[in-house]
Amino acid sequence: MSGLGIEDTKARLTAACEAIVAAKDALCAADRAIGDGDHGVGMARGFSAAAEALATKPAATVGDLFKTVGMAVMGKSGGASGAVFGTLFMAAAKPLDGDTLTTSGLADALQEGLEAVKKRGGAQEGQKTVLDAIAPTIAALRTVSGEDITTALKTAAGAAKAGVDATKDMVARTGKARTLGERSKGHVDPGAQSFALIRAAFAGEDATLAG
Amino acid sequence: MSGLGIEDTKARLTAACEAIVAAKDALCAADRAIGDGDHGVGMARGFSAAAEALATKPAATVGDLFKTVGMAVMGKSGGASGAVFGTLFMAAAKPLDGDTLTTSGLADALQEGLEAVKKRGGAQEGQKTVLDAIAPTIAALRTVSGEDITTALKTAAGAAKAGVDATKDMVARTGKARTLGERSKGHVDPGAQSFALIRAAFAGEDATLAG
Amino acid sequence: MGAKTKKIVNDVEALVPEVIEGLVLASHGSLTPVPGVNALMRTDIPDDKVALLIGGGSGHEPMYTAYVGDGLADASVCGNIFAAPTPDIILEATKAIHRGKGVLFVYGNYAGDNMNFDIAAELAEAEGITVKTVRVMDDVAVPKPEDRRGIGGAFYQVKAAGAICRTATSLDQAAADLERMREGLRTVGVAVGAGSLPETGEPTFHLPDDELEIGMGAHGEPGVERRKMMDATSLAKEMTRLVVDDLPFRSGDRVAMLLNNLGATTMMELLIVNRTVRSELEAAGIEVARTDIGPYLTCQEMAGFSLTLQRLDDAIEGWINAPCRSPAFAQGA
């Protein structure tokens, strides 16, 4: 089964970084509804540093690329999202010790990332966080693990999007939105939106968010 | 030559107090243009106390009535206008030791008041203050000092109004408007406006100010 | 939506280092930047001291940035506006102030801060530095105690932590003392107007012209209840009740109380509020032994305030009343 090579993976990760930077204002607007309005600021700061690092740091494995993104985000974003996305990418890097990214390899990596984020932040699925976009993406990738990764990523599109939409009806129990309680309903989670955006850009889809 | 008796003077002073209270917002608006926006607040506070005091304090002379107004304003208004109008009325009271207010008696009283205010505040005519409404009023009363006071007050109307208008072209050199310098031109002085209002109401004319 | 708030700033990307530079200059030699990261520290940390590190997102000045000095923290670490600092900042500052007795981390209980400080603590432990953490979690607007945010009460926690660490012989004891104190600390906030994020110029929320929000967080993140604007007395009664009932504070308790200005509210208003809080507490038999009124933890130009009560015993009162010096707060013996 074929997969993405290092250069291809790097290009797609770079596109994902750029999609986040471009969505800065829209992500802030989403965070204003249920948080403190800065989600886009921190994400853009971290992922623009990640794009720069990808361009300069050498990589022997696809995992090195994920690690480069994770370290840049962890070191530059700050806030909850810096720790969450930094942890996600750094943990995802661990199993990716080859020079090819396959569908099941990505699913395993995201699974590792998901566990690390849950451990780090203490949150569970269903609490209106980025976890609610990651978990369904992994599940979708698993159902098509035989498929080529470029096809599989597209198949997973619906799952990530559905995951984001599902956060609309959830009540926040962590992060800055938690005091809103019932009033947090009706708004999607900004971190979940960011993850869906990263997936879309990585899949080579149009990855823009309406402000 | 006839004049105003104590009851008549008291009624007219009361009308003057009420005119100031009614003009509160308009006087604040005038002060916002070149000062700190509170002229109406302090004037209304002082002159409503004055109206109350006039209603309750006994008076043996017309001077007692002026003194009652002056003490109430001095004790309740605060700010520049409290000292200015308090001093004006208290000093004006001194020569008014009879039971009748005549044209020349009023001119003398205002002259006494004018001097006292100048001494107290250190300002001169032409510096965009209440003085610029008082001085022309005295001059106008002097030219008709043979007339009955009710007629004379009406004759003086034009002078007070012209005095107020003239402050429009003056540059403030005292009070909160002084830093404005040339920019204070184009606005009338709120204190002068208050004095003209008091004169109008005392003369039995319509005494309202557009906000 | 009105015009963007005018801020007297330069490049917003360089905002935090400029704040640190301004603060170091204002300290006249008692503070210095931690090289390479957005953090600052005392120049005169005694050997053998249990070190105290505080911090969080910037934009709440003086909290946490400026409460560094003798009798207060040894370092503060500064995230970007309203964003937890990154682990590398925290780690560098931790290493810079460690004097062999371990480092106490004190910061507000937010997901972002918890994660970033925890990562830093693990990295520090890996380098052989013992770290203990006490999270400020005083906001009664959040129902679950373990989820509570750290707001105005951070001032008493930082003040006491400074006094405790000044004389503490062990990190464990210092952390235990501070945790015990925290059991008697409660705060509630209210906002009547929004602050704005310097990076975007946008207000962090929108309140109708005739409403206020009780329980508003220190970042403008939503509170518990929107209400019609009310007079100072009614509002003060409501807020006192929320704080008193939560612990609950009881007749016979002695307390320190803080009326924290969130930004654009005047001291005039807070003094008016103080009247009613005091009469309500007196009616409940609660004695106020100390009052602090001013901007201690702000949220940019947000209008509103928070009310904090700290239950006192002799030890806690001693820590709060102990002398200290910093660019933002000083008190004599």
Added chain:
Amino acid sequence: MGAKTKKIVNDVEALVPEVIEGLVLASHGSLTPVPGVNALMRTDIPDDKVALLIGGGSGHEPMYTAYVGDGLADASVCGNIFAAPTPDIILEATKAIHRGKGVLFVYGNYAGDNMNFDIAAELAEAEGITVKTVRVMDDVAVPKPEDRRGIGGAFYQVKAAGAICRTATSLDQAAADLERMREGLRTVGVAVGAGSLPETGEPTFHLPDDELEIGMGAHGEPGVERRKMMDATSLAKEMTRLVVDDLPFRSGDRVAMLLNNLGATTMMELLIVNRTVRSELEAAGIEVARTDIGPYLTCQEMAGFSLTLQRLDDAIEGWINAPCRSPAFAQGA
């Protein structure tokens, strides 16, 4: 014109007495109201002391209302918002704090204050109490020196007057010391947004969304020049130049500097401004020996700040650094 500013108040007619009541409660026994008038005083004025009375219009809290206590004023007299206090208030407070050595009046140089305090001084003299007056007049925005308004520099004048009167043996000497100090005191203000008058809810001026006003007075009375909004560095340079050139401060001078928050401006912004003021002063050879940053004399929720420089000699530095205690400001030895 936008919505009226929301204020957390009760009846605006009772505003000043409520502020006094709140402040007396916050003082925990060290302050008490002067019976019957809007003024408050220390409870522990030593016998034989040269008494210090400060005051002015309210709405600028903590100035002047809250700077009463050991090492500061013996009483403050409170006019209504932005309005000089009436003579009866001043006279009653003067009588209440007189301890046989005369009373020093310190207040801002405004027509309203001058007249009302002068009337009170004459009434006090008539009752056998000697009064001396020193007016704060530090605002370089006003060209004629004798017309200058008293703004942020009032803090250093009040602080020093408190220290001077604490040990002064004669009223004349105290007044002379303070006047000499005043020769080296200069301030300039800037506003980027308006405050509002609680009685009317109206902002005291209107600034276009992209403008600021240099020289703005502490009551929102107009300043000297409207300019396009600028970055912190340009603004700080401009303001430093205005203050330095006015005295002028010269190479070799030592100064104390105050960045006074007029209300809604953040400490974050003032720290950024501090960087540039310091580098400009350093370039001019002027040494800053002490820095104060915070809300010392406010104008409701006005956004903006003022920069004050006080030239120091050993005596002046000693007065500013002397210990003091009050609900608004305290410092140790």
